[in-house]
Amino acid sequence: MGNLVRLDEILRSHNLKVTRSRIEVLKILQSSHKPLSHSEIMEKLDRSHSWDRVTIYRTLGEFIEKKIVKPVLSLDRATYFELLDSQSEHAHISCLECGKMECLEQDEYKFILEKSRGFEVRSTEILIKGICKECK
Ligand SMILES: [Zn+2]
Ligand SMILES: [Zn+2]
Known part of the structure; x- marks a missing residue:
């Protein structure tokens, strides 16, 4: 998330009052x-x-609700949270052993979907399960 959008502006643009907990x-x-x-x-x-x-x-x-944050379900169906940035919609990978979750870069799969399937990605809810480097 290399953008410099001010946090209070994110809140105001979604009609949310600026509070300490929201900013934090x-x-x-x-x-x-x-x-x-x-x-x-x-x-x-x-x-x-x-x-x-x-x-x-x-x-x-x-x-x-305001589409500022996106919920991501983990393997045990627990909810994780991350900022929803339409520019960086992406899938996740999660380890079956240690449960850790990582973000995939769009570059890691978008090209394949667009070029070989002619499929334009609009939103992503993929969780790919496997074994991470440390657990192998
Ligand atoms: Zn692991
Ligand atoms: Zn992510």
Whole structure:
């Protein structure tokens, strides 16, 4: 996510009031290179403030509703969250042993779908399962 869009502008453009929890959650998701669970987000929140788990959960729900955040289901059907950027819609891979999830770059599959199948990708909900390097 190399863009410099200001977080408060993201909120305002979706008719959401700028609150500390919304800004914090956006900041955490923006700096992550993989989808995060609710508890991973809780762990990354600024420790100098006491955060309410329910507020953070509700914030994530609002972001999904406003299409700022996309929910990604893991192998055990737990929900992970990542910023939804239509420019970087992508599939995920997850390890059957350790459960870790990683983002695939569009370059890793989009070309094949467009060139050999003439298929234009609009949205992606693929989770590819396998064994990661560390678990092999
Ligand atoms: Zn693994
Ligand atoms: Zn991703």
